[in-house]
Amino acid sequence: MKRSQTIALIAVFAALNAVCDSLVGLPQDIVWYGWIFLIEPLNGVVLGPLAGALSTLIGVIVGHTIYFRGETEYLFTIGAPLGAMISGLVYRKRWRLVLVYYTMLFVAYFLTPVAWNLPLWGMWDTILAFAVLCAIYTLIVRFNSRIVEEEKYILPISAFIGLEADILFRIFLLIPCQTYRLFFGFSVEALQAIWGVAAFVTPIQVAISMIVTTLVGLQALRLFGNERDST
Numbered sequence: 001m002k003r004s005q006t007i008a009l010i011a012v013f014a015a016l017n018a019v020c021d022s023l024v025g026l027p028q029d030i031v032w033y034g035w036i037f038l039i040e041p042l043n044g045v046v047l048g049p050l051a052g053a054l055s056t057l058i059g060v061i062v063g064h065t066i067y068f069r070g071e072t073e074y075l076f077t078i079g080a081p082l083g084a085m086i087s088g089l090v091y092r093k094r095w096r097l098v099l100v101y102y103t104m105l106f107v108a109y110f111l112t113p114v115a116w117n118l119p120l121w122g123m124w125d126t127i128l129a130f131a132v133l134c135a136i137y138t139l140i141v142r143f144n145s146r147i148v149e150e151e152k153y154i155l156p157i158s159a160f161i162g163l164e165a166d167i168l169f170r171i172f173l174l175i176p177c178q179t180y181r182l183f184f185g186f187s188v189e190a191l192q193a194i195w196g197v198a199a200f201v202t203p204i205q206v207a208i209s210m211i212v213t214t215l216v217g218l219q220a221l222r223l224f225g226n227e228r229d230s231t
């Protein structure tokens with residue numbers, strides 16, 4: 001695409017992001033207070049990792065300003081553009097970069113003492129995403145299998161791994177960066193309750209986004225062109 005087309009698409013997607021982010025989210029939502037999760041992976045898939053992250057960042061800043069959720073949420077919402085970037089990297093087969101991202105953040109989490117008091121099942125979907133990522137990487141590198149890179153598989157996989165990367169970054173801010181204590185004054189008991197709610201709510205949101213990404217993504221890629229092998 002020409003630069004003018006890219007800028008126009010970034011602006012269009014940023015506007016869509018702002019609308020989604022400013023809408024009230026699902027009941028008991030503790031990760032995405034709006035509907036940004038719905039379009040987040042599409043940004044990275046259609047626009048690419050960098051342009052997708054930029055459009056998401058602009059959108060969530062505007063959305064958070066329209067639907068104000070407190071100053072601290074501006075920090076946590078950085079997870080959305082990161083998630084869009086990871087979705088774009090997965091779609092473009094940059095598996096190693098994504099694997100490094102997940103590994104670093106998981107190591108940071110499990111080296112934090114307070115994490116030892118939190119139930120693993122509370123973040124089962126994020127752990128599953130890491131397991132899927134490792135399995136795919138093994139299939140590609142060890143057995144030279146490319147079946148997962150087919151369009152009907154890579155779109156939902158991109159959404160799944162990208163959104164869970166977003167969640168993992170928010171967990172990184174909350175636990176290893178100690179914002180649970182510095183910003184919110186949460187006790188271990190409060191964190192355990194949050195982990196329990198998140199285990200049920202966020203997988204529903206991720207599943208919805210995977211369906212939307214697959215259905216809308218196929219049409220958007222036909223419309224704007226498929227640039228999977230581009231950098």
